[in-house]
Amino acid sequence: MSFNVVIDKTEKLAEDIYFLRLKSERVSGKAVPGQFVNIKCSDGLNTFLRRPISILRTNPVENTFDIVYMIRGKGTRLLSCLNSGDTIDCMGPLGKGFTLPEKGEKICVIGGGIGVFPLLFLLEKSIDVNKTAFLGFRTKDLIVLQKDFEQVTNRLIISTDDGSFGENGLITKPFLDFLETEKPDRVYTCGPLPMMKTVAEVCIEKNIFCEVSMEQRMGCGIGACLVCACKTRHNDDYEYERICRDGPVFGAEKIVF
Ligand SMILES: Cc1cc2nc3c(=O)[nH]c(=O)nc-3n(C[C@H](O)[C@H](O)[C@H](O)COP(=O)(O)OP(=O)(O)OC[C@H]3O[C@@H](n4cnc5c(N)ncnc54)[C@H](O)[C@@H]3O)c2cc1C
Numbered sequence: 251m252s253f254n255v256v257i258d259k260t261e262k263l264a265e266d267i268y269f270l271r272l273k274s275e276r277v278s279g280k281a282v283p284g285q286f287v288n289i290k291c292s293d294g295l296n297t298f299l300r301r302p303i304s305i306l307r308t309n310p311v312e313n314t315f316d317i318v319y320m321i322r323g324k325g326t327r328l329l330s331c332l333n334s335g336d337t338i339d340c341m342g343p344l345g346k347g348f349t350l351p352e353k354g355e356k357i358c359v360i361g362g363g364i365g366v367f368p369l370l371f372l373l374e375k376s377i378d379v380n381k382t383a384f385l386g387f388r389t390k391d392l393i394v395l396q397k398d399f400e401q402v403t404n405r406l407i408i409s410t411d412d413g414s415f416g417e418n419g420l421i422t423k424p425f426l427d428f429l430e431t432e433k434p435d436r437v438y439t440c441g442p443l444p445m446m447k448t449v450a451e452v453c454i455e456k457n458i459f460c461e462v463s464m465e466q467r468m469g470c471g472i473g474a475c476l477v478c479a480c481k482t483r484h485n486d487d488y489e490y491e492r493i494c495r496d497g498p499v500f501g502a503e504k505i506v507f
């Protein structure tokens with residue numbers, strides 16, 4: 251089920267934010283936007299559980315795929331010590347990805363912090379579509395991949411919580427302003443829960459198709475342990491679904507935030 255991938259390239263993008271290019275025919279050939287890989291960050295029991303990281307983009311010609319991660323704790327810190335030529339034990343591609351837009355549609359993505367990474371792959375794979383991206387970061391120094399996003403969007407709006415770059419404050423503000431005059435066909439969001447909740451609520455209210463990509467601590471990553479359960483709506487009742495297997499992407503109307 252798991253397999254070794256060789257690190258082709260590593261790069262530090264910002265303080266505590268790292269890019270990895272990995273060699274894998276399997277992941278580069280099969281992955282769709284919104285899916286993730288589950289990575290063993292070290293040998294032995296040091297970080298026993300794998301860490302889920304979104305697929306940033308694939309290159310099926312070169313048999314590579316890219317990820318970007320932020321150091322949050324032990325696992326991601328160990329990952330940042332690896333170099334080109336090292337191997338990583340990996341599972342994937344896992345999970346259910348985003349529903350791609352139809353040609354000619356108008357879409358918006360809203361991402362915050364590490365939640366921006368899966369949205370780049372979605373934008374790259376959305377062809378002949380009008381694309382607006384709203385990306386929020388805590389501060390200017392944490393803005394990464396700006397040029398990559400510029401290349402795959404018609405319009406890119408960046409905000410920082412401290413006002414050090416772009417719009418001042420939370421990214422939901424320019425997004426809500428945008429919705430005063432525009433009606434996108436589809437909205438996709440990934441990032442902090444309060445941000446996704448605001449986006450989901452306004453889209454439901456305005457009857458706009460919206461998908462959210464949920465983040466949760468994971469155990470197995472393949473639907474067996476139930477560590478990643480999240481509460482979802484089913485008519486007037488609710489259930490628990492597994493973010494790793496039934497998600498991480500869900501219709502906004504399904505999630506009980
Ligand atoms: C489907 C999915 C895709 C993800 N994609 C990316 C990505 O592309 N880039 C990226 O940087 N991170 C991503 N993450 C988050 C990443 O998995 C965690 O940051 C990582 O597991 C932290 O491991 P650690 O050992 O470094 O930190 P730990 O020591 O395990 O935790 C450090 C801190 O992070 C919190 N945390 C840990 N795991 C999660 C989690 N899964 N969700 C929310 N908070 C968590 C903990 O509560 C704690 O406060 C993704 C998570 C999921 C579920």
Ligand code: FES
Pocket residue numbers: 467468469470471472473474475476477478479492493494495
């Ligand atoms: S992580 Fe085990 S069921 Fe989702």
